[in-house]
Amino acid sequence: MQQSAEASRRIAALSAHLHPPGLQMQGIPPLRLENCRAKGGAPGFKVAILGAAGGIGQPLSLLMKMNPLVSVLHLYDVVNSPGVTADVSHMDTGAVVRGFLGAPQLENALTGMDIVIIPAGVPRKPGMTRDDLFKINAGIVRTLCEGVAKCCPNAIVNLISNPVNSTVPIAAEVFKKAGTYDPKRLLGVTTLDVVRANTFVAEVLGIDPREVDVPVIGGHSGITILPLLSQVKPASSFTSEEIDYLTNRIQNGGTEVVEAKAGTGSATLSMAYAAAKFANSCLTGLKGDAGVVECAFVASQVTELPFFATKVRLGRGGAEEIFPIGPLNEYERVGLEKAKKELAGSIEKGVSFIRK
């Protein structure tokens, strides 16, 4: 059958859009966005994932492509983003997917984004602490945040790369230097701690984890992860053995996965789930729905430390309200003092990485 001139023109044009420079595929003619009927004009938000080809990045790309609040999804990595982009872009959900590969394409990946999710960087192996990742990940986060400051200074940043207790202060310093810092828009992702806490508490109580809400405050590493079992909803009481077991398991949930994976990485699937849940709350807040509350590691005045994780209310401007810690029992008060001591050092390490 002969193609009409108009149909050929449309196909050639569409191909240039689907395969932007760097992502062209053999044998498929290029096609351009402006001539494509699928313009990505559906209402929704523009989201970029930096580190999209990684263990977290891939399932997170899948989950964000399924989110009806996302109209455009940019997938950036220094390796393998063309494959992940081609794969995810075939899903018949609304978001238009574009891939970006390597430093020269970072600015295009970031321009116009409403939310930037950053799971770029190396993961732990058994025997390592999250702080052992600082050497490599600090520089990665600095470079990516410089890109955010330049290309989408108003975007909400969801920072996943470890050590979160230091990478969030690094990002804040980068944004301050660039004159773009808005503390409400920089959020360290600690949702996985809450997800784990809900799961482990539900197991002990013998109820559905979806009915459980455990506030987890402090930071995202070892003893800085402080679950507030006295504030669990539905209101529950625990024996001292249960409190010890749950606190330890929640604080060491990451290490449990690192050891089980035996050198092949850390939590990726549960983390992608947690990151997608958190990003969805940020998107819901951006849309203007009031009352979306999540725990996150943010600039904060609830303690004497400059950053601290507590519940925050997400809105159009990011973390619009930061909730106080609330009443603690003696066990939690002792835990809080230990957490603050370690957090202070991690925060200072991040700050001085940029200021030095």
Ligand SMILES: NC(=O)C1=CN([C@@H]2O[C@H](COP(=O)(O)OP(=O)(O)OC[C@H]3O[C@@H](n4cnc5c(N)ncnc54)[C@H](O)[C@@H]3O)[C@@H](O)[C@H]2O)C=CC1
């Ligand atoms: N906040 C949290 O609760 C959690 C944080 N993490 C952290 O997330 C990070 C990523 O973990 P995985 O996905 O398992 O690691 P991974 O090694 O599987 O993936 C990381 C990806 O980042 C990419 N990457 C490296 N340098 C980059 C750069 N300059 N720009 C863009 N992309 C770059 C790599 O190419 C790779 O595709 C680690 O630092 C890990 O510790 C992991 C689990 C939970």
Ligand SMILES: O=C([O-])CC(=O)C(=O)O
């Ligand atoms: O434990 C790790 O290295 C990864 C992580 O942050 C977590 O799973 O909570």
